[in-house]
Each structure stands twice: as C-alpha cells, then as structure tokens.
Amino acid sequence: MVDAKILVIDDNKSVLSALEILLQFEYKWVKAISNPNQISSFPDLQDYDIVLLDMNFSAGVNSGNEGLYWLREIRKKAPQISVIMMTAYGAVDLAVKALKEGAADFVLKPWNNDKLLATVKSAHELRKSQKQVNQLKQKENNLKQVINQNSNYIIGNSRSLNTVLKLVSKVAKTDVNVLITGENGTGKELIAREVHKLSGRNNEVFISVDMGSIAESLFESELFGHIKGSFTDAKEDRAGKFEAANGGTLFLDEIGNLSLQAQAKLLSAIQNKTIVRVGSNKTIPVDIRLICATNVNLEKMVADGLFREDLLYRINTIRVEVPPLREREGDILVLADFYLKKFTVKYGKPGLRINQSAQEKLMAYSWPGNVRELLHTMERAVILSEGNILKPEDFLLQTKSAISIDTGPETLEEMELIMITNALNRNDGNYSAAAEQLGISRQTLYNKMKKLGKE
The missing domain is CATH 1.10.10.60 (Homeodomain-like)
Known part of the structure; x- marks a missing residue:
C-alpha cells in the first residue's frame, strides 16, 4: 500500500467507482468527485500527490478545453501535483497541448488496468522527485544564507572609510573584477563581503579562499576540483572553489602569494570562464564575480618578474584601497567601544569602560596591525581586567623597539x-x-x- 493521496475528477459515476476500486488496493488515500467546480474550494488540494482529471464535462463536448481549463486552475493552487488527463476522444494534438500546460501524462478511456496503474506509479515517482528537488533547493538556499551570514560589521564613520564605502556601492552594482589592497588587518575581506552584499549576486554564495594557505601541489584541486582516482587521495569526485562559487562571488585573499605557475592557471580560468577538474578533460563553464585582495605591491612584483602583468590587468579592473586604522581619524575609539561591548558580553564582565588616559593611549598608537590588532588588544584587556575601569596599563601595545x-x-x-x-x-x-x-x-x-x- 503506497502512502500517497489521489484525487479523481470525472462526471461519470461509473468511471469514479471503477477507479476508486482499482486504486484503493494500491494507494492509501483515494478521493473521488464528480463536479470540477469543487476544485476552487477543495480543501488541502496541495496535499494531494496525483489528480486524475477528465477532459470533458459537458454533454456533447469533446474539445478537451474544459479539462485544460481545470488543469490550469489546479496548477495555480497546487503547482507540484502530478496531473493525469483522461479522455475517450484521443488526439495527438490534444495530448501535446495538455503536456505543454503541465500535465504529467495522458490516459485514454477505456483504459487497461495495468497500463493505468503503471501511469499512476510513474506520476507518483515524478511527484516524489519534485518534492526532493524542492527540499534540496530549500536546503541550498538555507546553506547559502548560513555561508553568507557575517557577524562582523564595517564600523566607523571617518572620511577615508566613507570614501571607500562610496566607491564600493558604485562598483558593487557592476560585475567587474575588483582588487582590494591594504595592510594586514585592515578588513579587506569585510570590504569584499560588502561588495557581494550590495551586488545582484547577493542571494548566491560568497566563497572565500586564503591563497596563502593552499599548498602548491593542491592549488588546482582546491580551485578547480578533481575527479575520482586523479591522484592518490582522490577517493571521489569533488568540485573546486570556482564551481562552488558559480553564480555568486569568489574572493581570493593574499593573491600575491601565488607562484607564477599557479598564476598562469588562474589566468586561464578567468579569461575562458571555464575550468577543468584535475584528471578530467571536460571543460566546465563558471559564472563568478571575482574579488582579489593583497597586502603587497603587485606592480613592484610585476617589475621584479614575480607576478604576471596580464593577470594583474585581469583582476584589477577596479582597485579599492582600504585605509590603515591610523588614517581613519575618529574610528579608533568607535571600534574600541564596539569591541568592548562585544567582549564584555562574551566574557560576562558588564559595566567595563575605558578611562580618558587609556583612550588617549589608544588614539596615540599607530596600530601597525590595524583593526585586527585593535580587536585582539580589546579582547585581552577585557579578559585580564580586574575592575570596572580600563586604564592605560591594561592595554599592552607593541612598539617597534619591542621587535x-x-x-x-x-x-x-x-x-x-x-x-x-x-x-x-x-x-x-x-x-x-x-x-x-x-x-x-x-x-x-x-x-x-x-x-x-x-x-
């Protein structure tokens, strides 16, 4: 007994009785109605898996238009239902029209019981497949939301930061490649995520890849994927980061750390908008928005023969320079206060505040590690604090002479x-x-x- 709900709609009572008897031994739920007008107010129609629908309900009419009309009404209310059309007047053009309107199949009266049961079974399999597809799509959307969630925010209101954000808002609306430059710890990935968030791809995935952490031997596998058996540890087919980011944004951090050989392979993928998995010869088209980031001078690397000039042109359509924290006037204390609130909650130390002298110390420091260094400094101060006031001595700041x-x-x-x-x-x-x-x-x-x- 198959756990499925079937609705039969036919104005012929004999047809309804025959189908009810036939189907009730195969399926758990079978409901029959003789008036198609009941469809408009039929309760829980979307819960049914299959509808067997007659094509003609008026005496002397055999055009099939009535059935097509009710087919459209059913699909409006419950688009995932598998609908099987039934008629005593078989015509190829009518069957084709019904299938174009979304019918799953077509049955002629009088039917052969075995063939009808096979048709219903196929329609039920189609319905199950559609359910699985919808569930997978929902899971995919949920996964994209989880991946795209970002608990970090761009904090600050300095002129230099606002200039960057204004440029980002313009660039994001296009699909051009972006190169983000700036010192370590300035928040280049946050800027990349902001570009993605403001772009037309914001409902798709944002994939971040730290190029400096990928071993040279695994570069192709990580970015382009591989097929089973292509190397010793390739126990199954695997998509690379380019495929994973298809339709969305691919962020390549520390792009300056790539070897010349890896640069050539990356350039080929960007130019051709295709990749080839390791061990395969099949090209796979990819549609990505490429954002790269670096803390080194790529022009100097080009001059020194360490970075390909043609790759630099490809990734550098628009350049966004993220200012160091020392140049973001007024943002140091704003960020310090933000992290103070965050860590007092995290470590259960409410009521902590920074006194004036400590604020002056934070403002006077050059922050070579930028926002990342400030974050760690604030976290350490909150963890080690013994009173409600953070004083200058609570902030252990490095100086050049210390290294x-x-x-x-x-x-x-x-x-x-x-x-x-x-x-x-x-x-x-x-x-x-x-x-x-x-x-x-x-x-x-x-x-x-x-x-x-x-x-």
Missing part, C-alpha cells in the same frame, strides 16, 4: 619573528621573496606567521 635584534630575543619564537619581520620588510611584504631569502617554502613561512599570530 628588534637590540632587545635580545630570549626564545626561538622571538628570534623567528625578528627574522621573518626583517625579511618581509626587506622584500616589501613579498612572501615568496622573503621565503626564498629565509631558505624555506612560502607555505612554511605562511604557517609560521599564522602560528606567531601575525596573519
């Missing part, structure tokens, strides 16, 4: 930090060049920076 060889590092981590900092300074923030100078891979350098809390 230099003259201070005499006492641990290997301190020495590593000094060497890495000096190498990056000498190479204008270029990870690849700094890594080569230090005698380590770019991935190892990036991992060390993460471990030291500098990324």
